[in-house]
Amino acid sequence: MSDLTFTLYDLKVEVIAGDKPFVCSHQLGDAFEVRGENIIFLQPAFSLYSLAALLPLLPAKQRPLNAADWMATDHIIACPDPHCGARFRISRIGKQTVTRSSTTIVPMPDHNDWSE
Numbered sequence: 001m002s003d004l005t006f007t008l009y010d011l012k013v014e015v016i017a018g019d020k021p022f023v024c025s026h027q028l029g030d031a032f033e034v035r036g037e038n039i040i041f042l043q044p045a046f047s048l049y050s051l052a053a054l055l056p057l058l059p060a061k062q063r064p065l066n067a068a069d070w071m072a073t074d075h076i077i078a079c080p081d082p083h084c085g086a087r088f089r090i091s092r093i094g095k096q097t098v099t100r101s102s103t104t105i106v107p108m109p110d111h112n113d114w115s116e
């Protein structure tokens with residue numbers, strides 16, 4: 001039986017300017033990439049509070065989305081510090097075809113329990 005595959009996008013998350021000065025240690029252009037399950041930091045430091053705010057969004061942003069879904073169109077995320085002007089732009093920078101067997105040992109169910 002051939003291995004099943006699915007699509008994951010590679011992401012880049014980059015610090016961009018907002019409408020106020022930065023309060024945190026962000027620097028314009030600081031960035032990291034997400035490739036599969038890995039985060040690749042492009043600078044030696046990235047605010048852990050910002051990272052904590054961004055992490056829940058990244059697995060969804062890696063996947064194909066319905067065009068009407070806000071997650072497919074809203075790419076700018078605010079710093080969690082309400083006094084900080086930093087924004088984070090999430091961009092898709094590549095696309096991978098991933099084999100299911102490289103990501104899980106759970107067998108495919110006979111039927112899709114997630115279907116409506």
Ligand SMILES: [Zn+2]
Pocket residue numbers: 022023024025026079080081084085086
């Ligand atoms: Zn900030």
